[in-house]
Amino acid sequence: MTNFDATIFELAPVAMWIEDFSGVKRQFDQWRSEGVDDLRAYLKQDLTRAAACSSKIKVLQVNAKTLDLFEARSLEHLVDNLSVVFRDDMLESHINELAELWDGKTEFSSNAVNYSLSGRRMDIQLKGTVLPGHEQTLTRILMTTEDVTAREDARRNEIESRQHAEGLFKYSPVSLWVEDFSEIRNLIEDVRDRGIEDFRVFMDVHPEFVRQCMSEIRIIDVNQATLDLFCADDVQTLLRRQAEILRDEMEKPFREQLMDLWEGKLYHHREVVNYALDGTIRHILLHFAVLPGHEEDWARVQVALTDITARKKAEAYLEYLGKHDVLTKLHNRAFYKDELNRLERKSLRPVSAIVMDLNGLKEANDQLGHDAGDTLLRRFGEVLSGVVSRPNHAARIGGDEFAILMPGADKKAVSAMVDTINELLHINNQFYSNAPLSVAIGTATSRDGESMEDLVKRADLEMYEDKRAHHTGALSDKASLAGPARSASAA
Known part of the structure; x- marks a missing residue:
């Protein structure tokens, strides 16, 4: 979690928890292998099964609002007394959360009753979302608990x-x-x-x-x-x-x-x-x-x-996390896929795509550590944020891979966009001369009847050609985008 995100988390006006459900995921896998298909009914048959799942949840972090709401001195104090917080009829509502995760949902909500460590009863409105990148493992789930007792x-x-x-x-x-x-x-x-x-x-x-x-x-x-x-x-x-x-x-x-x-x-x-x-x-x-x-x-x-x-505010933050990459602040792959599907359904043409890949990210991670690699990713995210505005969208679609979707943009507009990216990269690298950014770029503009998937594939292939040329040292600067895609790097 970046310092900025940590500050938002800590100062959020609603109680927030980050929890690890990977143990629950393993329990799910075991039950599936044993032939369980209706988890809700299975847990209601024996509430100790729900309790067993609950015991596998690890609380990794809470914010100050959570400690204040539950009258806990620290995270350790809260975790050591979770049996006081979650008791009585809590397992009934917990079954609903588990059932939604079992069904593959990445968001869930429920109403429940919790207790503070002094025994104060609270009606709680609970919302949870699986953080991007953890959908398969459930290792990071963000929970909010709002005290709605007064209402x-x-x-x-x-x-x-x-x-x-x-x-x-x-x-x-x-x-x-x-x-x-x-x-x-x-x-x-x-x-x-x-x-x-x-x-x-x-x-x-x-x-x-x-x-x-x-x-x-x-x-x-x-x-x-x-x-x-x-x-x-x-x-x-x-x-x-x-x-x-x-x-x-x-x-x-x-x-x-x-x-x-x-x-x-x-x-x-x-x-x-x-x-x-x-x-x-x-x-x-x-x-x-x-x-x-x-x-x-x-x-x-x-x-x-x-x-x-x-x-x-908490819902807006959860929605933001669902559509954005936390590190670069750009849109994430899920948003990118949704946007491709939306453009596929729309009649607006042409549509252009720019696919980019950071050169040397693996080397930076291996030689200087992942913090150095994360810094490169954040810097490139800042460059794209400064270049791209609606109706265009920039997204981080992989570890070191980025894309820009440009509805209604022709080849000339794409060329101008790449030129601007190059200019901002050059300026950015002047401030980081010891760690210059180098980016392989591929572009494509839609042809008559071409699908969005095929459009992106053409841009992707061009980007890989550019990246291959970068690694062989054979690529030279080009004057325009009319020819093959060029590599954006510190000049």
Whole structure:
């Protein structure tokens, strides 16, 4: 893990774990060889089998948020007390995770109950992803555990005891609003009385109706968690500046909320985007409920807002890891394959490809160590990042192999791209004269009816010719891309 990635991992606002499931993978292989085909049923027959799998998981690293969440002094303290954290009905949810890995999935999620080392019960939303490059061995899995206890407590309390609503409102750690939707109900019923049957089409034709409904929401009260969430000093400030909170993307989910109300759904939830009064974004899980006794007039509704900003950031990071090479920050092979398939389906032509291979990477690793080789890879990644922009994409597709896909680019555009790469390599090598970058390059531009696979093969063959010439010392600098591909190296 690079210093930059380690910093992101350590400072992430959500609890993150890196775990080694290779022992679980070996157990899977053994069970398959014994004829097991339905792992979920097999584990439920005997929960000790799930426990045996769990014991084979190695916790390699956790971040500070994890230690804080589980009240652990250190990684060792946490690992030594995992039996306190994972107990009771945890194995049931663990079976779901194991079953998804068994089915070949590289991402999974589940809801579970964990405990802090002091015994505090926590509802946990767990997400995991197999890190790129470890799909076959499961030696590195990134897990996030988000404490959603407050949200779940609010949900359970609302269902189990409506009579305690005032107490829950005042002391709830979740942002709560009491609002009057009676005028909105009147507006909706007026539309219905006019004989309108397709309400969605009506809102499409009359977007001003949605904005009118938004203006008719009357806020009766909010709790302290709401003021904290939106950085408001008091209720009056919040109400006076609520247009700053409900803006931009808010109209679209409110439109769907109106559709739910039209259909008689008085209890619903959705994710929305709000803004605090300091301008920072808030990703929110919104729970809407017409309070008992007001089903006919909507004069009292409760809106509960759970801040899921940390979860969204963690999800974005997991998505980034799934599409990018951690070392070079370029796209990874999985993204590259998806992009090839996408271009195959599109009619846009021509498409050009540039395939590149670092010369001397093995020698650098053997003679100077893998850190030196990684430095060469990072430097070349920086060069490509400085050259390639949308709609083109650069990717690391192998250990020392890179590719650029250029939709809509002809031979002239490819030539210009290679020239720019050469120029940046020359500049880069001036700062690293003791370790110059040298790159073999092959290019191809699509022919009529040619598949993307064949296009890349032609670029690949040209790159190998260039690399062979580099190793024999027979390649000389060429003036343009019109002839065979040239080697980009320190001049």
